[in-house]
Amino acid sequence: MKRVLFPLLALLVIILIWHFWVASGSVPKFILPSPASVVNAFFENFVPLMSAAGTTLKVTLVALVAAVLSGVLLALAFSLSRTVEITIYPFAVILQVTPIVSIAPLVLIWVGIDHVERALVIIAWLAAFFPILANMSAGLRSVDPNLNDLFTLYGATRWQRFWRLLWPTALPYLLASLKISGGFALIGAVVAEFVAGSGEATGLAWRILEAGNRLQTDKMFAGLILLSLMGVTIFYSFTTLEKWVLRYRK
Numbered sequence: 001m002k003r004v005l006f007p008l009l010a011l012l013v014i015i016l017i018w019h020f021w022v023a024s025g026s027v028p029k030f031i032l033p034s035p036a037s038v039v040n041a042f043f044e045n046f047v048p049l050m051s052a053a054g055t056t057l058k059v060t061l062v063a064l065v066a067a068v069l070s071g072v073l074l075a076l077a078f079s080l081s082r083t084v085e086i087t088i089y090p091f092a093v094i095l096q097v098t099p100i101v102s103i104a105p106l107v108l109i110w111v112g113i114d115h116v117e118r119a120l121v122i123i124a125w126l127a128a129f130f131p132i133l134a135n136m137s138a139g140l141r142s143v144d145p146n147l148n149d150l151f152t153l154y155g156a157t158r159w160q161r162f163w164r165l166l167w168p169t170a171l172p173y174l175l176a177s178l179k180i181s182g183g184f185a186l187i188g189a190v191v192a193e194f195v196a197g198s199g200e201a202t203g204l205a206w207r208i209l210e211a212g213n214r215l216q217t218d219k220m221f222a223g224l225i226l227l228s229l230m231g232v233t234i235f236y237s238f239t240t241l242e243k244w245v246l247r248y249r250k
Contacts, residue, residue: 031154033218038225042216049207053226056203059117060234062126064099064178064185070125071132071181072174079140079166080158096130100188104195120192120203127188130183135177139170175242182234190227 015035021027022034042049074092078085094104104123109120143165151161187189193205208223 001073002230005077016214030215030217033221035047037218038221040224041216042222045219045222046221047057047201049204049223052202052204052207052223053230056186056193056205056227057121057230058181059124059189059192059203060230061199063121063188064128066121066125066204067132067181068178069098069128071177072180075133075140075170076166078137085137092133095126100127101191101195104192107192108196118195119174120196123192123195124188127191128185129185131177131180134173135180136172139173140166142173143169154206167242171241172246175238175245178238179235181241182238186234187226 018032019035022032024030033041066099074088100123103126107123107126108116109118111122146154147165148161151165158165161219184208189203190205193203194209197206204223208227211217211223
């Protein structure tokens with residue numbers, strides 16, 4: 001109960017401080033709109049904002065699924081071959097440490113303006129991929145050596161070893177990484193939309209940038225809050241999934 005009540009009370013206090021600060025005239029409304037103005041802007045632009053949010057969410061989820069599949073498969077390849085790991089892992093690290101905002105324009109050029117949505121997914125995938133790979137690799141390496149030897153003693157096949165030993169050990173690591181990669185995929189989608197600009201794949205990030213250029217700060221805040229709610233929903237959805245799966249395993 002406290003985990004829900006205390007954050008809600010803190011949010012209420014923040015909104016009240018925000019409201020009275022704007023009402024006092026200490027800050028111009030075009031710099032910081034009132035909470036009521038933000039709510040009005042949200043409902044006045046409900047359809048375009050929700051449509052843009054749907055586009056951003058679609059890119060985020062597709063990129064996250066691609067990150068999970070590629071990260072898990074590559075981590076499994078690393079666990080089967082040390083040569084594959086030492087050959088490919090440095091390139092994965094390079095992708096991780098290179099700022100995604102510097103890669104995004106190149107991806108858009110290489111993919112082409114006719115496939116903007118595909119480029120957005122690739123950019124978001126680049127942001128979400130490494131945490132899955134790193135955590136899954138760590139999970140596969142954390143297998144108990146005694147259990148591994150036991151499987152060898154009983155002549156277990158590779159599939160049996162993976163499904164009954166490697167996968168259960170690595171699953172908590174994978175579930176934990178989803179909470180990180182979910183947010184990274186959303187960040188990647190936002191960066192990609194900023195770079196791509198308007199068009200068929202116009203998402204929430206571009207709506208926010210467009211509102212900022214027109215000094216429609218109330219609409220900008222409405223989009224930012226909606227984007228934050230999307231990120232929080234993704235995080236807590238995977239938190240709930242993690243608790244449910246781990247409880248079911250027990």
